[in-house]
Amino acid sequence: MTDLQQTTADVRGIIPILDAMQVEIVELGRNAVAARIPAEPNVNHFGTAYAGSLFTVAEVLGGLLPRTSLAVEGGVPLIKSMTIDFLRPATTAVVSRARIEDDEIERVLAEYAERGKSDFELVAEVTDEAGTVVARTRGLYQLRRF
Secondary structure (H helix, E strand, O other), rough: OHHHHHHHHHHHHHHHHHHHOOOEEEEEEOOEEEEEEEOOEEEEEOOOOOOOHHHHHHHHHHHHHHHOOOOOOOEEEEEEEEEEOOOOOOOOOOOOOOEOOOOHHHHHHHHHHHEEEEEEEEEEEEEOOOOEEEEEEEEEEEEEOO
């Protein structure tokens, strides 16, 4: 099993709705993370991607960073707030992708070491299979000692 497959299985086990949505982790790097959901079962009554599914596939990205660049003993990610802009309807599978830069990683880790918690922002783009940005999110997360 690859790291991506293991991480997919892990997040689906921790948050069962992600299993029902068929969330798949497709990138898991120091500076970038990405997740995918298929069109089915994530459609609404219009035949387009359900808004809650678009939100969720973007929100889960903040929870992946403690497996890569923000990996610290006892560190747990929490979502504090998130905004989403729905830009276009999606009728295909979608991928959400976000980046965190090295200087931000170092800031978060230093603040966590000193205070036991640190806030960080993550901007994600959700694209359809044609590469069209269908949604954009801005999430405020906290890495917190648990």
